[in-house]
Amino acid sequence: MRNIKKSISLIIVFILIATMTAGCMKDNPVTTEPAKETNPEPVERIVTVTDMSGDTVTIKGEVKKIINLWPAGTSSFFVMGAGDLIAGLAVNNPGTMNSWTQLFYPDCVNIPALGGITPTIENIIKLEPDLVIIHPSTAKDGFAEKIREVGIPAININFSNYETMMQAYTILGEVLGGEYQEKLNHWCSAVETKLTKVRDLTKGISEADRPVVYYIAGQTDSLTTTMAANSIISDWAESAGGVYAPRLMELAASAEVTSEAVFKVNPDVIICGGVYQHIEKNALETKDGWKDLKAVTTGRVYTNPYACFNWDRFGLESQLQMNYALMCIQPEIASNNGITKESMINEIIDFYKKYTNYELSTTQAEYMLNGLRPDGKAEFPVE
């Protein structure tokens, strides 16, 4: 029975692909057909990897079209200059891609939108991907298995902190090969170096001398939405010599906390992330109660840079967060070790030159450092 079903679906798939290709060829007179003829590859590339859910996945041939259903992983492709590989995203409208992404890869607004994180298999087949990156939350539902059944490799590159990010990017590097593998491997060692350096610099500070750091997620205008005690935020905040406030609050999951809980810990440093960062910072300085917190009265409220994605969260740009966090949380140690605004601007320029092949101007890099868009405006400006 199963075999019959399989062969029927294979036939359907074949017909579909055939019609699709025919359609594409009509639409686009310059097809890849001649390219194939001029570039015949006798030996097919075969890679076998074990993905983050422990599945062994074999990928045959060059990976040139990827459907990425994991939003947290999306920015990585634009940052490593691999925007061309993306053939579909789990978004409703790629037109809402942020301005930094549009700067690095203007074509991002034309990427097919698949709506949700579980598009129909037919929709996936239609886009003829060489690889599908699933959303980690669908890994247990056998969604990857279903995609593999129609002959498309699917992998899970789930990450939730620096360690898992290094693992996941190593896997992705193996899958993509070539230039990208080189970049991703370079990234992993750079993160390791920077993380070790920052941790070494702050190793000797006693718990009592560490400033309490509160982080505002900034996806909405709420001042009380923060990330769990064991999140990646705590990873960089504590590595950079701080005490992550949700650890004191015993906050097990990312959530909205009570204002009183924040007042109780009375943080020394507040870092505002997300698109609302400038609004948050302004609110902290004007709202009763908040404006009397230690961090606000001592002027230690910081916005957090972002480009394709928030530095403070996941993605390749999180490499830049280590030094930035040190600058915010332990400014003295940072400046003693040559980490200053100027060095950060150079670090930003070097980073995007290396991975994205994009040369940022000093002004642009400075805007980025200040949590602004390439045009120097805030995503959500203070009214």
Next chain:
Amino acid sequence: MKKSDFSKHDLSPAKGKVMSQNNSLRYALKFQGILWMSVILLMVVFALSLVMGQYRVPLEDTFRIVFSKIFTINRTWDNIQQAVVMDLRLPRTIAAVIIGAALALSGATYQSIFKNPMVSPDLLGVSSGACVGAASAILLYGSSIVIQICAFAGGLIAVAITLMIPRLIRNESTTVLVLSGIVISSLMSSIMSIIKFVADTDTQLAEITYWMMGSFAMTTFESMLPVLPTILIPMAVILLMRYRLNVLSLGDNEAKSLGINLRTTRGMFILCSTLITASSVCLSGTIGWVGLVIPHTARMIIGSDNKRMLPIAMIFGGIFMLVIDILCRTITAAELRLGILTGVIGAPFFIFILFRQRRQVQ
């Protein structure tokens, strides 16, 4: 025929009359007693709500801060303590009392109009409509005032559609009205699913969930003011008209034969409860169970007569909501959703009430 023919088993009607009148007096006293006791309890819980919280404000200072708005009191507290009491605790405490009372009142009203004690204020689709309104506004990146307006409009539109269906099919019986309420509610939940599917998982979905589970975390005096008239005025109207609820609960024909204009009276009650519920959803998101459990509790304690039951239910609603809100913001550092706790506390409590009622019948 003699009167005694009808009451042969009653040996001395005169004595029975005296006894029963004593009973009536006892009833009135019982009502007064319960009323004042619950008012005192409400005041105690209100004070507790100002005192309790994660941030420590000394008891004395808490009241000094509150009264410093009225009297001149030497300042012995700092700015943060001032903000905690006046900007965080006071607005949500007041909001909790009002919303608790409002939901209990509109729940009791619906239960009377629809002659069914299992009915909750969202029967005609108010809450689900308001959720759709709020979620659509969130989806379109509306500001919080736009979200409030959309929630309110969504609730009213949903009820308007519900009320239109019986007219369209020319059957204005209560059954058809309830049925169309069910249809509209499930239609709204389907739309809600679509919105949730389309929403940005990282940002919008969280905010939509906020609406669906309810919270007073965002309540400020500024956010409360615009909805106060649409809550308090309909509440006053229902309270004044509450005796008509008794008559309506007897059934359409009996109410009519007692001289009640069914259409306008019922319409008035539906309009008022809808305004109340939609406004409360605006302020705090949807909060389940209160409208169902509290009227039951009040009925169990004071009896079914809406003349007495409604004021008691309102006070109980305020107390219940306050207790829930205190728990929500003190159990953990995270802000718990009201809907979670009202469910966790409300559902077992409801089973207990049903159990007690069953025993009474036996």
Next chain:
Amino acid sequence: MILEVNNLSFHYHNSPMIFNKVNFSVDNGEVLSILGTNGAGKSTLLNCIANLYKPVSGKILLNGRSMSRMSLREVARVVGYVPQIHTPAYAYTVREFTVMGRTPYIDAFRTPSSADYRIADEALDRMGITHLMNKSYTEISGGERQQVMIARVIAQQPKLILLDEPTAHLDYGNQYRVVQMICQLASEGYALIMTTHNPEHAIILNGKVAILNRRGVLGVGQAAETLSAKTLSELYGLSIKTIYDNDAKRNVCVVC
């Protein structure tokens, strides 16, 4: 004349006529018993007079005023309606239930005054059920409920009382007591109309009788003359005899 019914007709939407051009009248102290088979439309007729249904044509006059021109409240002060016994959704006490009869006199924004409660208490006293006053209406027996229902309609102080099968669901003894009560109310000057399935009740009441047949024709007359063995046999499709009983001093019906 308290009630005059002129050429009254009624049918439901897109349905055949239930009664056609019906005429009758009831005055103070008179009882009209409406007899008819199941589904003949007795209750429908009663509901039209109670202002619950709108007749298709014809006129109902209350004290000479057209009912269609009166407000519901005005009608409720003249016409009291006693529906069939049912269990309400909420456990009101007997006193709370009785005082609801005062509704036509209470403004929309008010609750019953102490005067209203006094009238309700008097009505309970007249029915001899003061002892039930604080009992829950849902917990008392069917007979007691019928008494409370009548107490409520007395508290309503109407001129005309309509009773929809007041003896249904009652035991033999309670049926008799209710009929006696109706007699008593008539002697106090109320005009009464009731529907019933038991012709003997009409005989005992010895007032007017109206028989509604399947063709929607209403025949009205005095009980003693109208309720002949022939009429009853035709109505119910049985052979029924009426025998005069010396002890009861009235006719009794026997099915042969």
